[in-house]
Amino acid sequence: MINRGFDDKIMNAFRGDTMLIDEIKKAKMTAMKEKDNAARAIYDIVVNKYLLLSISRREEGKEIADTDLIQIIVKTLKELADEKDGYVKAGRSDSVDAIAHQEDVLKKYLPAMLSEAEIRAEIQKLPDQSMPAIMKHFKTHFQGKVDMALVSRIAKSIG
Numbered sequence: 001m002i003n004r005g006f007d008d009k010i011m012n013a014f015r016g017d018t019m020l021i022d023e024i025k026k027a028k029m030t031a032m033k034e035k036d037n038a039a040r041a042i043y044d045i046v047v048n049k050y051l052l053l054s055i056s057r058r059e060e061g062k063e064i065a066d067t068d069l070i071q072i073i074v075k076t077l078k079e080l081a082d083e084k085d086g087y088v089k090a091g092r093s094d095s096v097d098a099i100a101h102q103e104d105v106l107k108k109y110l111p112a113m114l115s116e117a118e119i120r121a122e123i124q125k126l127p128d129q130s131m132p133a134i135m136k137h138f139k140t141h142f143q144g145k146v147d148m149a150l151v152s153r154i155a156k157s158i159g
Contacts, residue, residue, distance in 0.1 A: 020066045020109065021050055027105075042102040046076055070144035073106050080106075114146045119154050131155055 028043035049072045054064045080103050087095040114122070122142075123134055134155045138146050 020069050021047070024050075024069075024109065031105075038098045038101045039105045042076070042080075042105055046072060046106070049076065067144050070110060073109055074144070077103060077106055077110075111145050114142060116150065116154060119146065119151055120158070123155060123158060129155075129158065 024043055024046055028040060028047065031037075031039035031043060046069075050064070050069055053068060053072065057064045057068075080099050084096055084099040084103075087093075087099065119138075122138070123129060126134060126137055131152075135148070135151065138148065138151045
């Protein structure tokens with residue numbers, strides 16, 4: 001007799017999925033059918049990170065949202081960029097091409113990011129233009145839609 005309790009917990013984590021994760025899962029299946037191993041691998045990574053976060057959030061009594069998935073994708077893209085830099089330095093163009101393909105696959109799930117001009121305009125509207133106030137404002141209102149490192153750099157140049 002097989003104990004299916006653990007499998008049921010995993011399936012319960014899937015039942016509360018947001019729409020964006022559903023799109024990624026469908027794209028993963030398409031990549032599998034098309035034998036696109038690089039795309040399938042990166043989709044696997046994102047789905048696994050999502051499941052881990054989903055489990056930890058449920059333990060905390062919190063729900064997971066698309067913004068959490070966007071943060072996972074952004075972090076994964078940064079990890080891919082670091083990995084690609086290593087392959088560039090090692091002269092492994094085949095691996096660089098595969099990672100570039102994986103980056104392109106994930107970037108289509110990101111919302112349009114605010115431009116530098118839009119960030120500057122938003123900062124100008126704030127009554128408190130201190131660094132902590134600026135960072136808090138962007139993290140609260142534009143999470144997943146802005147590169148926080150860019151916000152920090154712009155805020156330092158203004159202040």
